[in-house]
Amino acid sequence: MLLFLLRRIGVMLVTALCLTLVVFYLTNLPAKLETLAKTQAGSRMTDAQVTSWLDRNGYGSPVLVRYGEWLGIVPGWTREADDGTITGRCVGFADDDPEAAGNRCGLLQGEWGFSTRFSGEVDEVIGARLGATGLLMLWVLIVMVPMALLLGVLAGMREGSRTDRSLSTVAIVTTATPEYVSGVVFIVLLASSSVGISPLLVSWGWIDGPVLFQGNARSALTDITFSNFTLPVMTVALYGMGYIARITRASMTEVMTQQYIRTARLKGVSFANIVIKHALRNALIAPFTVIMLQIPWLLNGVVISEVLFSYPGFGWTLYEAAVNNDIELLLASSVVAVVVVLITQLISDIGYVYLNPRIRIS
DSSP states (O other): OHHHHHHHHHHHHHHHHHHHHHHHHHHTOHHHHHHHHHHHHOTTOOHHHHHHHHHHTTOSSOHHHHHHHHHTSSOOOEEEOTTSOEEEHHHHTTTTOTTTOOSOOSGGGTOOOEETTTTEEHHHHHHHHHHHHHHHHHHHHHHHHHHHHHHHHHHHHSTTSHHHHHHHHHHHHHHHSOHHHHHHHHHHHHSOSSSSSHHHHHHHTSOSSSOSSOSOOGGGGTOOOHHHHHHHHHHHHHHHHHHHHHHHHHHHHHHHTSHHHHHHHHTTOOHHHIIIIIIHHHHTHHHHHHHHHHHHHHHHHTHHHHHHTTOOSHHHHHHHHHHTTOHHHHHHHHHHHHHHHHHHHHHHHHHHHHHOHHHHHO
């Protein structure tokens, strides 16, 4: 197991290095840098002024050199103005004190850069937004996983039955409905004061407010309520629930046809005991892997839901960084996404080994 972990960690490091290099190259294309210069210094800059601004701010070096500076394995750039003022990458991280600045100030030193969109340190912006998305993901998993497993197990216990066909149809419909469709439907039906069921409930005197649920979840950052947090959770959970349910159903169907299940039936074991004691554990091996892979999807797939419901989490921040060409924030977001994906895959592999004795023995 130790050798397996070391090998997997080595592969993770190489993968993270390659992926961050690709993202760094894409975010530092000449067109992106030109847009950044005109956004920060003026939209009417000439090409010569753009080139001069990029050179003064450390963007004139080759891509690999700047990637090394961003990682912190190459000394940061420095520039000395005509009046003797020294500027540089590391000077900016040392409260503009050139003497206190180190030679290297990148990702490995804990310096993530400065966000031009939010006018603050990237690590502080990412930390706050990750906490908000983590809370959303927690409630999504609490709702999504039990419901998906229950649907999949009930559908797979008796293949071809009416229950199987009904639940499989529900799972397919939820998977085929993207978040921007289900989210809009939820807002129209449940969060509108003019259409949907809210006007009816108000006229019947069943609710005090104008709507049953709020279509804007920004207030959930300070005070989470059933009204302002239900629709974002339902929108994200509904899409992922169908996929997990279908995988669970397929796995359960396969297990129920195994020879040891038939032997248990011939011995007179009750159907409930067969499902709970014999089939369920083996049927959950494949869904466990899928559930673990849902975590990075939730982190990056909540962009639509967070923008739709104005919930300022990680997905909303990623959208704002992309729209406003915030290069440092985009790079930091990519690092977080890559790390989450790789860690969840490692946990998934370890869990798969423990759940499947055949892999553990081999």
